[in-house]
Amino acid sequence: MDAKTHSPSAHDRPLPLLAKPAARLAAIEEGRNATSKQRRPRKPASSAAARSTLFWVHSDPQSVSGGTREETLKRIRSHVMSEHNRKKRLENTKRYNNKPWKNLAFQPVESTPSTASSDRSQHSPVDTTSSQSSQDTTPERDGVQFSACVQPKQATKNASVLPARVPMGSVSPPQDRYYPVKAPDPWAYLGQGSKDPFDMMPVALSDRMLRHLQHFLCDLTRAAYPLQRHSKSKLQSHWASLVQTDPAPLHACICCAASNLAVMSGDLPLVDPTKRWSSPLVFDSFQHRGETIRLVNQGLSDPARASSDALIAAVSILITIEIASGNPDHLKIHLAGLRQMVALRENLADVAPDIRFQISWTDIRVSCLTLTKPIFPFVRYARPSQLPNLVPDRNAPTTASRLLSLTQIPGILGDALVEIIYDLLELTLYGEWVKSGTLYSQELLSEETEDYFNTEVLYVEYSLHNDRYTETGALKGDSSIEGCVRLACLLFHNTTIWGFYPQMAVVFPRPIIALRNALESTILSGSYVLCRDLLIWLLFIGACSAPPYFAERSYFVSELASAVSLHGLQSWQELRALLLGFFYVDRCYMIPCRELWDEIQMVQQRR
Structure with a gap:
């Protein structure tokens, strides 16, 4: 064989990088088997002794090789876990100190830090029910939903500088805390939020x-x-x-x-x-x-x-x-x-x-x-063809009967005002049936009938204002029986239908003042010598429409006491029976009638 065939293989070659002296191996083995040494107490935080033993990782070229060694990674993990455990202990201590039931005889079982830590890892929102102490620098949490805290591993993974270890009992700086992150409001994704979830309004x-x-x-x-x-x-x-x-x-x-x-x-x-x-x-x-x-x-x-x-x-x-x-x-x-x-x-x-x-x-x-003439023409609805004649209730046979009898006397009430009185009578009967809930006919419950009478509410008041003027636009004047009846019907209408008087009298005082001025002139001229009951009704409507702080009310009560005395009324029941011959409803005037009678008695006693 040649030299190539007899050369040693790669498995036969020595591994000098893994070989270590026997004495060094023995020392390492002895260190592993030895018990852990007791840690020396930490020196007080002062000058160089309080400096962190950690160093910059992956930022200094000279420490790149040393930063990946096993012992360096152990030191990093030990520091991170100690910081994590310290913060958990502080959090549990603060939560326990703020518990309102900690002084009670029975105390619920608290979860251990490990359990609490595992619970937080499973649920993203953080428990924000614990109140804040005066030294806590955590942001306000009232009514705010938070997401999960930033975990220490995630912080060390993304950070290039490791935070310094803080001794027990001291407060860590605010920048080293892992604050909960505010979660966006779910309504923020829907238009203007809960106020306008589908973004229908033109403005926020x-x-x-x-x-x-x-x-x-x-x-x-x-x-x-x-x-x-x-x-x-x-x-x-x-x-x-x-x-x-x-x-x-x-x-x-x-x-x-x-x-x-x-x-x-x-x-x-x-x-x-x-x-x-x-x-x-x-x-x-x-x-x-x-x-x-x-x-x-x-x-x-x-x-x-x-x-x-x-x-x-x-x-x-x-x-x-x-x-x-x-x-x-x-x-x-x-x-x-x-x-x-x-x-x-x-x-x-x-x-x-x-x-x-x-x-x-x-x-x-x-x-x-x-107290002027309306400027817009009125569009009146036609009377529904299926609308029956309104059957009066037990008080209706006398409602406005005495007032309508005055139409037989020439020169007292005009034809237009008589027609308005008939319209007001029908509207009053229908309105009282609607408000009392005693409608008897299906035709009266129809939508067409309802629209007609709601329009009649405006038409009657429109006619009362328009009747104060002639066809040429000249003012007729209120110093007559017709003028007083017209103003009293206007006040009655706004009291029973709209409920403006006496609550809104401060906004609409002109009809009350005009009625008082008209009554002063007509009483002095002796216009009510043959119809004192009409004068009593006019004064009664004026007194019930004016609030107590109106000067006009004192005038109405004083003149009403004189008229009642001349007419010979002895009780408020007799007064009510007289008023039923005009426009009067117990729903609005029963209580004022009794109170007004007491005032009349006091005025008569002073005289």
Whole structure:
């Protein structure tokens, strides 16, 4: 064989890198079998003795080879685990100290640190129920959901510098803590969150905006039609579609709701204009009013949107808001603008029925506030053909009977007012049946009948305001029996149907003041010598409509005491029996009648 065939193979070659001296092997073996030595106590943290024994890994070229040795990796793992265990001990101690039941006789079994650690590894959210101590620097956790803490292994894997080991009993710096990470709100993925989960609104809604919008859609829309049984959901759907398509009616509805709440709380009308920002409701009302005006002016610059239902509805609601603020100058500006916008349509009947109802309601409320003639023509519905004659209840045979008997006397009541009295009588009977829940006929429960009578509510009040003027527009005057009866019917209508008086008397005081002035002149002229019962009813309606702090109420009560004494009434039952011959319902006037009788007795005793 040649030299190639007799050369040693690779298995026969020596391994000098793995070979070690026998003495060194024996020392290593002896070190493994020996018991672990007791660790020396750590020196106090001062100067160089407190410095960490760790070093930069994979950043210094000279330490690259030493950083992957087994003993170096052991030191790293030992440091990380000791930090991890120290933090767990601190967390468990803090949790135990903050337990409210730790001083009780019975204490629930606490989980061991290992169990708690395993539970946290299985569940991603961290337990955030423990309260914070005064020294805790953890961020606020109230009402916030957190995800899992960053694990130490993950931290050492991603970090290039290992944190220094902190002695027991000391507080680690904030940057070395493993803070829980705030999880995103699930509603953040759905539009505007829980307020608008499907992103239907044209603008983002805050909490207060949402509450005001809910008050408008759920409360104010139900009060829009006073005699409704079928129109609740339909009216809510109508306004909900408007606020979703255009931001102008959205801000107008929010402003209307805030103004309504401000009126109910007594913040509106403003007594002191310098305190308009002291109430959040007044602030929201003025803020969204300004935004509505800006959006309406922006929409009026577009000919395609100038006469849209959304802008007309927004301006109509703005007028309602100005009614609550009691500013006649702003009312005239908005009414003129609304009239021009409606004029762009062919006629008022071309507007959607619900928006037309809002326009008529606003126009009539302005007339009640300023005691002027309505500016918009009224679109009256035809009487349903299947509507039967209303059968009166046990009090109905006498309801308005005495008032209607005055129509037989020439020159006392005009033909237009007599027709209004008949319409008001039918509306009062239907309204009391609806509000008492005693409707007997299926025809009276139909949606067509309901729409007809809800429109009649506005038409009767429209006719009462319009009857104060002649065909040429001249004011007839209220200083007559007809004028006093007209004003009393207006107050009765707004009390029994809308419930405005006496609660909203501060907003609509003009009819009360006008009735007082008309009664003063007619009583002095002796107009009620032959009909003192009519005078008693007029004074009774005025006294029940005016709140106690109105000066007009004192006048009504004083004159009523004199009229009752002259008529010879001895009890409140006799007073009630007399009032049943006019417009009177126990639902609204029974309690005021008894209270008013007590006041009359006190006035008579003082005399």
